[in-house]
Amino acid sequence: MELTPASVGNRMAAQVIDWGVMLVYAVLVSRVLKELDLSFMTNVLLIVLPILFYTLLCELFNRGQSIGKMIMKTRVVKADGSTPTIGAFLVRWLMYLVDGPILSYAGVLVMILNRRNQRIGDLAAGTMVIKLKKYKDIQVSLDEYDFLESNYKPRYPQAADLSLEQIEIISRTLAMKSDDFLPRTAALANKVAQKLGIERQEANDTAFLQRIVRDYQYYALEEI
Numbered sequence: 001m002e003l004t005p006a007s008v009g010n011r012m013a014a015q016v017i018d019w020g021v022m023l024v025y026a027v028l029v030s031r032v033l034k035e036l037d038l039s040f041m042t043n044v045l046l047i048v049l050p051i052l053f054y055t056l057l058c059e060l061f062n063r064g065q066s067i068g069k070m071i072m073k074t075r076v077v078k079a080d081g082s083t084p085t086i087g088a089f090l091v092r093w094l095m096y097l098v099d100g101p102i103l104s105y106a107g108v109l110v111m112i113l114n115r116r117n118q119r120i121g122d123l124a125a126g127t128m129v130i131k132l133k134k135y136k137d138i139q140v141s142l143d144e145y146d147f148l149e150s151n152y153k154p155r156y157p158q159a160a161d162l163s164l165e166q167i168e169i170i171s172r173t174l175a176m177k178s179d180d181f182l183p184r185t186a187a188l189a190n191k192v193a194q195k196l197g198i199e200r201q202e203a204n205d206t207a208f209l210q211r212i213v214r215d216y217q218y219y220a221l222e223e224i
Contacts, residue, residue, distance in 0.1 A: 003081050003164070005117045006074040006129040008108065017068035022051045056093040060086065063160075073132045079116075081130075081163025088125040095121030152218065158196040159212045160219035167216050170209050185209060 006014075026047055033043045058066040064076035064084065076092070078084050084092075099107025099119045107119035116128045173188050182205075189205040192212055202208040 003077070003128070004131045005115075006072070006131045008111050008117055010072050010074055010131060011111065011117065011119075011129055012108070014066065014068035014072040014074055017071055018055065018066050021067050022054055026051060055096070056089060059084075059093075060089050064089075069129070074129050075132060076127050076129055077163070079126050079128055081165050083161045084125065084127050088127055091125040092119075092121035092127055095119075095124050152214075154215040154218045155201060155211055156196065156198055156215045157219065158198050159215035161196065162192075162212070162216055167213055170213055174206065174209055174213075 029047050029050075030043075033046060038046075055066055059069075059076050062070075065074070069075060076084060076089070078088065096107075099110075099121050107121065110123070111117045111119050114123075116122075118128050122128055170188065170192065173184060176184075178184075185205045189200070189208050192209065193200050200208050202211060
């Protein structure tokens with residue numbers, strides 16, 4: 001399943017919302033600090049630093065979403081759909097000095113000119129902003145989601161960090177019928193466990209991969 005890039009309009013709307021959030025924060029905190037009679041430098045730090053690091057911290061600790069992106073149903077991901085690294089988030093944040101309105105609007109021009117609507121920071125960090133699909137747009141039978149039983153408890157929250165493409169690879173591997181099924185599932189199970197940094201609780205490779213797929217689906221539906 002292909003990732004759907006967020007449109008330039010969606011991205012700009014999310015940015016405007018974030019600017020609004022930062023403006024409201026600055027106004028409210030300024031009024032509070034005025035009553036506290038703190039030093040000028042303290043006031044500046046308490047107002048400027050949170051605004052300066054707002055985007056970086058939001059995306060880093062909220063799985064690629066600022067408040068604006070949450071409202072616009074968009075998210076920052078790696079180009080393969082996986083969760084960006086700390087370094088990737090940092091690079092795209094630093095490049096906003098070039099992308100954004102402070103020095104130029106180069107980011108908007110670059111977004112318009114490339115098919116994934118990536119700004120310069122995205123290209124440098126290997127990231128893109130995707131549009132999260134609505135539940136009604138996901139053409140999947142609910143019969144496939146046997147974890148929807150009320151007593152189902154996901155075991156591996158890290159499964160949510162996998163991309164749709166990676167889940168499809170796991171599903172295709174589980175569905176294949178060939179002589180090398182066992183070694184291929186064993187190799188894939190070990191690779192998935194290593195990538196997610198988890199300790200397997202299932203001895204059987206097939207059972208482990210099935211659990212990963214179900215847990216991914218559980219968390220995917222939670223976000224809808």
